[in-house]
Amino acid sequence: MRRILPPVVVGVLALLLWELFVTLGRVAPFILPAPSAIGAQIVEQRRNIVEAALASGANALVGLIGGTLVAVLAALAASRFLVLGEVSIPFAAVLNALPIIALAPILNNMFESTSSVPRRLVTGIVVFFPVFLNLLRGLREVDPVHQELMRTYAASGWTFARKVRLPGALPHLFTGLRQASSLAVIAAVVAEYFGGLQDGLGARITSAAAFTAYPRAWAFVAGACLLGLTFYLATLLLERLAMPWKRRFTS
């Protein structure tokens, strides 16, 4: 309770200040709508918000899972074959510097306009890098004592990877996943700004803004915010479930 109460109080106060600022300051709604107006839109549009959030959420989830799977396999391969690792890190760094969202219009043209594939591809690519780079770092940081022990057990490279490298790298994997989970939602929403199938939160935000229905646009932004939060919290929960030794140790 003591941990939850202060942020809630601060949040409510901030909303009140915002409301007062907008009404007393006569701020035009296209600059900043009042929270009450946004709230009213959230209630009115709740069906649409949920529907659009489910569509965007599905895209983000598919991209997140796909991107993570490829990243895990790539990191395993890169840690297993030293040369591959040396080569892949600068490549990954260069590709990571690319604004991947900028690929969305190109990908949209490569597929039919009714296809969800482009958005999921963009999300998958965005997810790949934080997971790959973090996991690879974890896979390489093997305790030298563990390394010697596994040698005395005459363990093969694959056994070593499965029993020592991978579980030892789980904390790093989840560091990557926590970044990736938020990025996945952002990518899935923003990819819609560049065309393709228009059934998610991104499309709703652009169309509401195009009709100057700013409170409605903000209502969908709030939906995107909640979706991102859901993904982040789900990742945290998964992290606790996957690493029981950390939980028991710190609690």
Add this chain to the structure above:
Amino acid sequence: MSELASPAPDIVPAPERAASVIVDDVTKVFNQGRSDEVLALSGVSLTVGGGEFVSLIGPSGCGKSTLLRLIADLIEPTTGTVTVAGRPAGQARRDQEYGIAFQQAGLFEWRTVRRNVELPLELRGVSKAERRARAEEMLELVGLADFAGHYPGQLSGGMQQRVAIARALAVQPPLLLMDEPFGALDEMTRERLQSELLGICAKTGTSTVFVTHSISEAVFLSGRVVVMSARPGRITASIEVELPSRDEAGRQAPAYFEKITEVRQALRS
């Protein structure tokens, strides 16, 4: 066993039982041919008999850990041969002829205590039921049966080291290799674990090679203390230790103090 594969027929094994370890005229050079070349061991020969407890003692850099790692086949000798349980060290390692424990417990934090002890058995393909039974037995031996379900992070340093010893013993190896396993522990825990280790070795008939830089520890534990000196690492003395008993009384016996003095003098010369 030793006459089958031993490449060193001129070395006579300990009289009662076949030799567990034979190190024959081993030299180890690190970074050979480079400017930072180091002669870590020079002309080292050592035989450890079956059931014998041998300590290696010497100043830092004398190559005692290097010698242990050669026996464990974690590194290879530059010249000379290492024979463990009658076969080349590499073969003995692949056959898991020895258990090993280091200064750091090196437990796998994501495995419970029981599953840490089970790991070497798991890699040998031992069945699940047998693995579990053996792990429980080993944990009983080191007095940690009640902690089987804990994670290493929940245990003290001394308890973690006991788990590491249980793990080293899990495959019931004929040889135990220990590299300063009690080095990071406080004196009280250390003495208790020393007594426990002696009990375990006596019960299981395991031969032990024990690296330490504590003179009293070496004398209390060993049947023989091998003294080494640095630059280049070589064996300078081999001191047989006979104590009336290996317990509290043994720690206060005149023979104990005499041997401590003898080892200290051997280290100085």
